[in-house]
Amino acid sequence: MGTLFKNGTLVTASDMLRADVLVEGEIVTLIGLDLPADGHTVVDCTGKYLLPGGIDVHTHLDLPFGGTFSNDDFDVGHKAAAFGGTTAHIDFVIQPKGGSLHDGLATWRKKAAPAQIDYAFHMAVTDLRQDVLEEIPSLAAEGITSLKLFMAYKNVFQVDDKTLFRAMQVAAEHGMIVMVHAENGDVENTLTPALLAAGKTEPKYHAASRPPEIEGEATNRAVVMAGLANCPLYVVHMTCDESIEALRRGRALGYPVMGETCVQYFFLTVEEHMAQPDFHGSKYVCSPPIRTKHDQQVLWRAVKDGTLQVISTDHCDFWFEGGKGPWQEWSKAHNGGDWVEYEAQDPSYRRPGKELGLGNFSKIPNGLPAIEDRMMMVWDGGVNSGILTPSRFVELNCTNPAKIFGMYPKKGTIAVGSDADIVVWDPNAKHTFSAKTHHMRTDYNLFEGHTATGKPVMVYQRGNKLVDGDQWFGKNGNGQFIKRSTHAPVL
Numbered sequence: 398m399g400t401l402f403k404n405g406t407l408v409t410a411s412d413m414l415r416a417d418v419l420v421e422g423e424i425v426t427l428i429g430l431d432l433p434a435d436g437h438t439v440v441d442c443t444g445k446y447l448l449p450g451g452i453d454v455h456t457h458l459d460l461p462f463g464g465t466f467s468n469d470d471f472d473v474g475h476k477a478a479a480f481g482g483t484t485a486h487i488d489f490v491i492q493p494k495g496g497s498l499h500d501g502l503a504t505w506r507k508k509a510a511p512a513q514i515d516y517a518f519h520m521a522v523t524d525l526r527q528d529v530l531e532e533i534p535s536l537a538a539e540g541i542t543s544l545k546l547f548m549a550y551k552n553v554f555q556v557d558d559k560t561l562f563r564a565m566q567v568a569a570e571h572g573m574i575v576m577v578h579a580e581n582g583d584v585e586n587t588l589t590p591a592l593l594a595a596g597k598t599e600p601k602y603h604a605a606s607r608p609p610e611i612e613g614e615a616t617n618r619a620v621v622m623a624g625l626a627n628c629p630l631y632v633v634h635m636t637c638d639e640s641i642e643a644l645r646r647g648r649a650l651g652y653p654v655m656g657e658t659c660v661q662y663f664f665l666t667v668e669e670h671m672a673q674p675d676f677h678g679s680k681y682v683c684s685p686p687i688r689t690k691h692d693q694q695v696l697w698r699a700v701k702d703g704t705l706q707v708i709s710t711d712h713c714d715f716w717f718e719g720g721k722g723p724w725q726e727w728s729k730a731h732n733g734g735d736w737v738e739y740e741a742q743d744p745s746y747r748r749p750g751k752e753l754g755l756g757n758f759s760k761i762p763n764g765l766p767a768i769e770d771r772m773m774m775v776w777d778g779g780v781n782s783g784i785l786t787p788s789r790f791v792e793l794n795c796t797n798p799a800k801i802f803g804m805y806p807k808k809g810t811i812a813v814g815s816d817a818d819i820v821v822w823d824p825n826a827k828h829t830f831s832a833k834t835h836h837m838r839t840d841y842n843l844f845e846g847h848t849a850t851g852k853p854v855m856v857y858q859r860g861n862k863l864v865d866g867d868q869w870f871g872k873n874g875n876g877q878f879i880k881r882s883t884h885a886p887v888l
């Protein structure tokens with residue numbers, strides 16, 4: 398017997414209509430009006446919306462960064478995601494220095510062993526040697542159809558233009574998509590030491606070291622190169638007028654270029670958040686940085702008018718007050734890893750976090766907690782304000798992510814034959830964000846104290862209930878790897 402979602406309003410990227418949805422096994426088998434109960438388990442959805450499970454295509458779970466690891470992993474991070482209505486995500490595998498792409502993949506497959514929600518991988522290429530170029534086609538066959546390259550992080554991840562262009566040519570040839578972190582790393586690498594030498598060491602100077610112009614410049618460069626290579630390009634975490642204009646120009650020229658922004662860029666500013674005293678500004682340090690009220694308006698317009706196709710998070714969370722207990726000794730003895738085991742020993746123990754950058758903004762681990770809050774914040778700020786229709790909300794958070802990254806229509810919509818990833822969304826329920834109640838493993842919330850209207854009340858993945866109110870029903874190992882297809886559409 399199946400599960401019958403009755404009396405709800407089905408919202409897809411194209412429609413919003415009264416319909417009952419029948420799930421049998423792991424998929425949606427029937428959508429219709431007043432379907433008979435027929436012994437199925439009935440979920441009464443009166444007054445609720447049925448949305449496809451959210452897909453967050455930009456996450457960094459258990460990521461090594463600047464002497465520590467991001468807190469949320471494929472266990473805790475998955476639970477947090479599902480409580481926020483997200484049932485699938487794509488994480489970035491990092492090619493290790495001197496290693497192959499498959500070396501990185503082996504590491505990430507191990508990280509994903511406890512998965513509770515479905516997941517896929519992008520490949521972040523950090524060293525594009527000849528042997529690595531030759532390795533790329535085999536990735537596509539394994540369902541990893543997107544390559545990420547960095548135009549930022551000089552001397553760490555940054556690739557030169559020739560490497561980026563070559564990667565675009567190879568990707569285009571094999572039906573893959575290239576993603577770029579677009580900031581001019583050479584300029585940043587010149588500004589940062591100058592700021593530090595002038596005694597400008599507080600968190601807010603992180604933003605000064607990465608001005609919007611260097612994001613706009615790098616975005617334009619990537620957009621033009623993608624146009625020349627005729628390679629589908631997806632610019633991650635776009636934040637400002639300068640880069641949005643570059644993308645808009647490329648799209649107007651017919652280049653196969655797309656972009657995303659992340660939830661935090663709609664709501665946080667340098668002035669109000671990064672400039673907070675007593676190092677509190679470090680909570681908001683990510684790259685590219687949060688910007689201004691003006692840029693927030695630009696981003697809302699860009700998701701409304703179709704310049705941007707996706708809203709994600711770049712979720713990568715760290716303790717604000719980390720580095721507690723004998724972590725130096727542990728790190729040495731365990732080769733830097735095993736932080737979950739370390740923290741399990743004593744409730745007061747914490748791996749290093751944002752405090753690594755006290756007195757030097759360039760050493761603050763980059764990243765924010767957002768995977769749980771994306772859907773509720775975007776609904777509250779976008780749908781309740783009238784900027785986005787519920788259908789456009791679904792398109793930006795669920796459908797376009799699935800289409801662009803080769804998972805549609807298995808994921809990203811509620812249709813006959815699709816995976817039954819279903820969120821029962823109560824548009825009138827209120828949710829107050831707080832580190833005391835959220836499920837992410839970190840000691841602060843970006844939106845602490847803010848109350849949003851509209852939240853998930855039940856969440857299903859492939860027909861299995863994960864969330865019902867405050868209760869968790871997921872199981873480790875139930876999350877599955879999503880094998881993605883090549884030649885996905887350019888939207």
Ligand SMILES: [Zn+2]
Pocket residue numbers: 455456457711
């Ligand atoms: Zn990222």
